Amino acid sequence: MYITQTRIVNIDNVLHEFKDGDEIRIILNNANRFSDKLKIIGFNELDIGNSILPKIVGNVSRYNAIGKYKLLRDKPKEEYEIDRDFTFLAYGKHEMTKLVTYTYKRFQRQLIYAPSQEIAIILDKDGNKIVSSDIIVCNDENKLLIKHLINLFLELFGECQLVDKELISRVKTPIKKLHWNILPKGKRPWEEIKSFLEKKANISSNSKEIYARINYINSFSPDFFGIGNGGFNDYIVLGFEEKNLYILENRHPKNATYIFDNKWEEITKLTKAEILTEELQKVRLIHNSNWKENIKQYLK
Numbered sequence: 001m002y003i004t005q006t007r008i009v010n011i012d013n014v015l016h017e018f019k020d021g022d023e024i025r026i027i028l029n030n031a032n033r034f035s036d037k038l039k040i041i042g043f044n045e046l047d048i049g050n051s052i053l054p055k056i057v058g059n060v061s062r063y064n065a066i067g068k069y070k071l072l073r074d075k076p077k078e079e080y081e082i083d084r085d086f087t088f089l090a091y092g093k094h095e096m097t098k099l100v101t102y103t104y105k106r107f108q109r110q111l112i113y114a115p116s117q118e119i120a121i122i123l124d125k126d127g128n129k130i131v132s133s134d135i136i137v138c139n140d141e142n143k144l145l146i147k148h149l150i151n152l153f154l155e156l157f158g159e160c161q162l163v164d165k166e167l168i169s170r171v172k173t174p175i176k177k178l179h180w181n182i183l184p185k186g187k188r189p190w191e192e193i194k195s196f197l198e199k200k201a202n203i204s205s206n207s208k209e210i211y212a213r214i215n216y217i218n219s220f221s222p223d224f225f226g227i228g229n230g231g232f233n234d235y236i237v238l239g240f241e242e243k244n245l246y247i248l249e250n251r252h253p254k255n256a257t258y259i260f261d262n263k264w265e266e267i268t269k270l271t272k273a274e275i276l277t278e279e280l281q282k283v284r285l286i287h288n289s290n291w292k293e294n295i296k297q298y299l300k
Contacts, residue, residue: 001162007060007154011147014162015138022138023165026149028131028157031121038131041156042230043121044178048129051120052178053231060155064117064148065231067277069109077105082254083209099209115148116231116273118177131157135165180237182226190215193225197236197251209287210251214238216292217247220299239264245298248275250287257291259283259298 001017008014018024028034035046041061042052056062086100117133124130133149136142153160183196194211214236218225222238234255238247246267248258258281260267267275274280285294 002159003150003154003161004159005154007151008147011143011150014150015143015146017162018138018164020139023135024138024146025135025163025165026133026146026153026160027124027163028153028160029124029128031129031131034131034157037157038121042178042233044181044229046121046129048121048123050178051118052229053116053118054152054156055230055233058155060148060151061231063112064115064152066234067114068112070112072108072110075108078108079103080106085208097208113277114273115145117145117149117152119153178229179232180226181229182224182237185224187221187223188218188225190218193218196225197227207251213257213287213291214249217249217295217299222247237264240299243299245282247295255287257285257287257295259285259295 001014003014031038031046038046041054041057043050053065054061056065062068081101081103083099083101085097087095087097090096119131119133121129122132131153133153136146136149138146150160150162193214197211197214217238220240223241224237224239226237227233228235228237234250234252236249236251238249240246241264244261244263246260246262246264248260250256258276260280261282262280270280283298285291
């Protein structure tokens with residue numbers, strides 16, 4: 001079934017061609033038509049077998065990559081802190097900026113974990129490049145996931161197609177994940193790191209808190225440095241191979257720093273959901289006033 005609408009609401013209207021238990025995929029035919037869009041969402045290379053968690057471009061891809069929150073309106077409100085840069089004139093002459101923490105009450109929220117669905121470039125049975133989801137069993141349990149994937153494709157490309165397994169059953173392509181852009185190994189000066197972040201991670205030069213955290217970790221001379229690609233673009237990785245420590249730092253305030261003691265090659269084989277929601281990390285450090293002292297004990 002070929003779909004071109006903005007989004008689907010009733011999944012049953014598009015699954016009538018398939019019976020319970022059928023194995024299906026959501027695909028985008030003729031991937032070369034969408035080379036520009038594919039690069040925007042994280043496909044630096046359009047090689048067969050490359051797989052990514054799509055970069056955030058709208059509400060559906062945001063939910064797919066980082067999850068979403070459900071407001072708990074029936075529960076008492078909670079206090080929430082947020083940091084803002086406050087600019088003022090010191091002694092009426094010099095402009096200065098100070099980080100100010102504001103506290104306000106908001107509804108409590110429940111995290112709904114991200115589906116973390118990846119898409120891959122593969123070949124159909126005629127040898128043409130297509131973009132495809134994983135194979136999914138068509139049943140009541142998977143209806144919401146199928147609906148999500150269709151809406152994800154529609155948000156990213158404006159069209160998609162539901163096909164049965166037979167159309168692409170001959171595909172045996174090994175998947176190569178493209179979740180991280182790693183700089184060549186070696187200790188790097190802060191100015192080079194900062195320039196790389198501004199160009200590749202779109203971090204504003206005004207993001208003083210973010211730069212301060214990354215600069216502090218970099219002062220311990222990591223062996224390599226990289227930024228996330230696609231749906232991982234909120235994260236920066238700093239690797240300390242002799243210490244067997246690999247640090248994932250979020251580029252947004254009020255998040256957390258994740259420390260792993262696994263080999264980095266093994267970590268990159270995991271999905272974002274496995275890394276961040278299944279407690280596979282060694283340590284999780286909240287971005288608060290004690291962050292610097294907390295992380296120092298692992299890096300010194």
